[in-house]
Amino acid sequence: MAYLLDTNVASELTKSRPHPAVSAWLEAAPGPALYLSVLVVGEIRQGIERVRDRDPVKAAVFESWLTRLEHGFADRIVPVDLKVARxxxxxxxxxxxxVVDGLLAATALAYGWTLVTRNTKDFARASVPLLDPFAWPVGS
Structure with a gap:
């Protein structure tokens, strides 16, 4: 089983105190089976640029985090290729x-992966396997 992370899940990793359910899911998930789309990298980049003029220090922190994320997922960042486009x-x-949601869903479908997102309602019409890590059970 492999998983494609949506931006809202990847962004949770920037927080000093990520949602406990997301942390629990990430600890349980097999790291090598986690993937990012280039579109997620683009959405994160867009967020950094929107913050940059308002708060350059915060933008620099996010920039550093994005660099680490890109290195950590290096060979697990997938492009929008012909298979995905079809x-x-x-x-x-x-x-x-x-468009971005549709391409994320198409990526998961094209590769037989589960799309990991908080926004499951946004993807319900796509008939893509979904997992909401924000609803993951946290040990008591």
Whole structure:
């Protein structure tokens, strides 16, 4: 089983106190089976640039985190390739989603992965396997 992380899950890793359920899921998940899309990297980059003028120090912290994330996932950052584009075309003809969400769902479908996101309702029409780590049981 392999997992494609949505931006809201990857971003949780920036927090000094991430959501306990997400932390528990990440500890239980097999690290080598976790993947990122180039689109997630792009969304994180966009967030950094939006913060930069307001708070350059915070932007620098996020920049450093993104660099570590890119190195940590180096060979597990997947492109939008022909296989994904074809799957997106099939998916989008039936269940129109915002472009980035649709391409994330198509990536998971094309590779037989589970999409890990807090926004499961956003992807419900895509018939993609979903997992919400924010709902993961935390040990008592």
């Amino acid at each position: 799957q997106w075309g099939l998916l989008n003809a039936k269940a129109t989603l915002p």
